[in-house]
Amino acid sequence: MDEALLRTLTPTVIGILVRRGADFAAAEDAVQDALVEAMHVWPADGVPDNPKGWLVTVAWRKFLDATRADTSRRHREVRVEAEPAPGQGEVVDDTLRLYFLCAHPSLTSASAVALTLRAVGGLTTRQIARAYLVPEATMAQRISRAKRTVSSVRFNQPGGVATVLRVLYLIFNEGYSGDVDLAGEAIRLTRQLAARTNHEEVAGLLALMLLHHARRPARTGPDGRLVPLAEQDRGLWNTRLIAEGVDVLQAALGRDRLGEFQAQAAIAALHADARTVEETDWVQIVEWYDELVRLTGSPVARLNRAVAVGEADGPRAGLAALAGLDPALPRHAAATAYLHERDGDLVTAARLYTEAARSAPNLPERDHLTRQAARLNARLRG
Amino acid sequence: MAKYLLLKHYRGAPAPVNDVPMDQWTPEEVSAHMRYMQDFAARLEGTGEFVDGQALSPEGTFVRYDGEGNPPVVTDGPFAETKDLIAGWMVIDVETYERALELAGELSAAPGAGGKPIHEWLEVRPFLGEPPTITE
Numbered sequence: 001m002d003e004a005l006l007r008t009l010t011p012t013v014i015g016i017l018v019r020r021g022a023d024f025a026a027a028e029d030a031v032q033d034a035l036v037e038a039m040h041v042w043p044a045d046g047v048p049d050n051p052k053g054w055l056v057t058v059a060w061r062k063f064l065d066a067t068r069a070d071t072s073r074r075h076r077e078v079r080v081e082a083e084p085a086p087g088q089g090e091v092v093d094d095t096l097r098l099y100f101l102c103a104h105p106s107l108t109s110a111s112a113v114a115l116t117l118r119a120v121g122g123l124t125t126r127q128i129a130r131a132y133l134v135p136e137a138t139m140a141q142r143i144s145r146a147k148r149t150v151s152s153v154r155f156n157q158p159g160g161v162a163t164v165l166r167v168l169y170l171i172f173n174e175g176y177s178g179d180v181d182l183a184g185e186a187i188r189l190t191r192q193l194a195a196r197t198n199h200e201e202v203a204g205l206l207a208l209m210l211l212h213h214a215r216r217p218a219r220t221g222p223d224g225r226l227v228p229l230a231e232q233d234r235g236l237w238n239t240r241l242i243a244e245g246v247d248v249l250q251a252a253l254g255r256d257r258l259g260e261f262q263a264q265a266a267i268a269a270l271h272a273d274a275r276t277v278e279e280t281d282w283v284q285i286v287e288w289y290d291e292l293v294r295l296t297g298s299p300v301a302r303l304n305r306a307v308a309v310g311e312a313d314g315p316r317a318g319l320a321a322l323a324g325l326d327p328a329l330p331r332h333a334a335a336t337a338y339l340h341e342r343d344g345d346l347v348t349a350a351r352l353y354t355e356a357a358r359s360a361p362n363l364p365e366r367d368h369l370t371r372q373a374a375r376l377n378a379r380l381r382g
Numbered sequence: 383m384a385k386y387l388l389l390k391h392y393r394g395a396p397a398p399v400n401d402v403p404m405d406q407w408t409p410e411e412v413s414a415h416m417r418y419m420q421d422f423a424a425r426l427e428g429t430g431e432f433v434d435g436q437a438l439s440p441e442g443t444f445v446r447y448d449g450e451g452n453p454p455v456v457t458d459g460p461f462a463e464t465k466d467l468i469a470g471w472m473v474i475d476v477e478t479y480e481r482a483l484e485l486a487g488e489l490s491a492a493p494g495a496g497g498k499p500i501h502e503w504l505e506v507r508p509f510l511g512e513p514p515t516i517t518e
Contacts (some may be wrong), residue, residue: 353405
């Protein structure tokens with residue numbers, strides 16, 4: 001049973017049904033039904049010679065079955081009537097349009113993520129629900145609400161590429177492993193997207209994901225605890241993914257249209273490039289953070305820049321760079337604690353680590369920061 | 383089988399015997415405590431008695447409906463707040479009330495400073511919605 005093949009074909013088949021006149025929601029339902037049938041039939045009879053043709057035929061039959069009722073048919077005829085005739089020389093890839101539709105700005109992030117995983121990724125509702133640790137009924141509701149929302153959106157009226165990239169990055173950052181590894185799925189989808197468009201930020205995001213993903217085996221210890229970058233066993237980094245990420249990034253940078261994902265990927269590449277933590281080229285990393293701040297104005301980018309300045313020019317310079325920033329920023333206390341520790345002020349550092357642990361966004365981070373506070377307090381007592 | 387909620391409290395419970403704040407432990411003691419909790423949950427998964435467990439952030443607010451067209455009222459009080467109280471929970475599904483007490487006792491023995499059990503107080507609450515377990 002080639003599930004990967006099914007997932008790859010899903011967006012193409014939905015696109016073909018839509019081009020034949022099915023509305024998006026009905027096409028999506030029909031293709032899901034066809035996928036379920038394929039999962040039953042293919043293992044028994046073998047994968048057909050033309051899997052895409054098989055899926056299109058079955059999905060189209062499902063679509064016709066579903067719309068056979070008179071009312072639905074009338075509904076559909078009216079809709080098809082209202083649609084303009086398909087233009088000549090259709091060059092935009094159906095799958096590409098699906099990406100944009102699923103990331104339509106009218107959808108909330110959670111809905112866009114769910115719809116993308118289903119329509120573009122070909123995952124089942126159950127798989128998506130498991131990946132996001134919510135009940136299947138909840139996810140089913142979220143998806144049908146999303147489909148209702150985009151049903152009034154014309155298929156050729158996509159959202160912006162920035163929205164698509166944000167949705168893909170959200171999926172990547174979820175990264176649960178279980179039935180579906182969302183980080184892996186996000187990379188697969190971004191690869192697909194990159195193959196269909198030569199947008200430099202799509203390449204930037206793909207490079208960023210590959211470089212982050214390459215470090216994944218080193219990022220957590222055996223008991224699930226967080227291992228900070230400086231302490232990671234660099235031998236566990238996936239050099240093949242790093243090499244690919246760097247290649248993709250270099251090709252994107254060569255086009256001289258810098259965007260935030262390329263800048264972030266450049267920072268990740270500089271980390272990946274250092275064989276030891278001491279070898280890290282912090283001066284160049286600060287320069288990339290300057291670009292990132294210029295591009296986004298994001299306070300989080302400024303905070304990260306301050307930490308990098310602390311490495312490049314010493315903790316005092318880092319603390320000076322932090323001075324103007326809002327203390328309520330995520331990880332502000334943790335960054336300040338770290339710089340104070342490096343500056344030798346262990347009392348302040350221990351207090352700030354404790355404070356940071358209280359507002360940590362997740363359990364591994366809270367445990368990590370509690371351990372940092374405990375480490376300094378033990379040293380202060382000893 | 384009946385479900386019980388085991389509540390870990392931030393404050394409000396009698397002070398545990400081994401009452402040293404976690405940031406004053408050694409990092410190894412912190413790790414040992416975390417590992418104990420994970421092992422405990424894993425063991426109950428093995429016996430089929432684990433339902434769910436989550437840690438809660440100390441942040442939190444009280445929220446109340448404030449009439450049509452008004453945004454909900456958000457306040458820090460005046461009630462005793464769960465953010466002061468509840469640090470996390472675990473739901474177990476066990477044969478008897480005695481078993482629930484036994485497991486809560488084990489969870490309360492998680493190691494703290496000096497590797498000694500912290501003897502923290504845990505609240506054990508039976509779930510409604512299923513007939514309570516009757517021990518013969």
